[in-house]
Amino acid sequence: MSDTFEASRKRSDDIRADLPINPQNYTMLTGDRPTGRLHLGHYFGSILNRVALQNLGVTTYVLIADYQVITDRDTTANIQDNVYNMVMDYLAAGIDPARTPIFAHSAVPEANQLMLPFLSLVSEAELQRNPTVKAEQEASGHALTGLLLTYPVHQACDILFCKGNIVPVGKDQLPHIELTRLIARRFNERYGAVFPEPEGVLSDAIEIPGLDGRKMSKSYGNSIMLGATPEETAKLIKKSQTDSERTITFDRENRPGVSALLTTAALCTGRTEEDIAAEIGEAGAGALKRYVTESVNDYLEPHRARRAQYECDLDYVRDVLNEGNRRMSQIARETLAEVREAMGMVY
Known part of the structure; x- marks a missing residue:
């Protein structure tokens, strides 16, 4: 990718300084894969930061990335239970669903539909070079599936369908953000200005160790x-x-x-x-x-x-998720309509 880490860090530092001053200028998309229960690493590493940004007045969206479970897993056993438990932990930590919709991949098909035009904007070589995909493949021990190879493009759909312009990341996730910026830039150049080029906001949270000294996982x-x-x-x-x-x-x-x-x-x-x-x-x-x-x-x-x-109130948990899905589906439909208009595909 063209940008150096130092340039990315400089932009990240500038944004972090501006966030408390102009929170209304930012839209943040972040989330987790429901592969299990949330732990202290998630809490100190990302959830507290989401709550802080929400409370600053940043537009925040929290994604439960259920489709991304199958990038490197052969089963979706327990996924519903994991999703509901994630919602409980988000709410308990201070995520306010009135301000921060919580939603699931599989419930917002319009966002996933962006995969088709976005895939046309990247080459196989660019996907193969992504170091995070390589690391995830090696960690899982799985063959490189089409979904895992295009995982960064799916993430670009997540970020861009809601016009996200900041994404909290660790240093190792910057290649994903750079690919998202590339997709947004190429779409805008080819079809017309629709998407922002999002920035990765680097976290200063320390890596939370697990009880054996390795990363908590x-x-x-x-x-x-x-x-x-x-x-x-x-x-x-x-x-x-x-x-x-x-x-x-x-x-x-x-x-x-x-x-x-x-x-x-x-x-x-x-x-x-x-x-x-x-x-x-x-x-x-x-x-x-x-x-x-x-x-x-x-x-x-x-x-x-x-x-x-x-x-004790699973109906409320379901309502939170259903309302988040509804709100984000509306946003996704509006963005997809803009994309179709830009591409001349309105019939």
């Missing part, structure tokens, strides 16, 4: 789920990997298990890892795990209390 089984009970959380933390050294110190490289626990506690308490390590000192891993368990459970208690209310 549903597939690694090292995650603290937002909807877990206090007892389940305690059991998971108790089983987490540490090491034989008794004195607790923060050293990500040489003591990944201990350091992951310290980071988890730091995020939940607002303290530093070093401060917590110094306090526990020679009390050892058992004391550290007890402290982490208490910190996580105390932090998540309000979230879990709100979530429990939604668990």
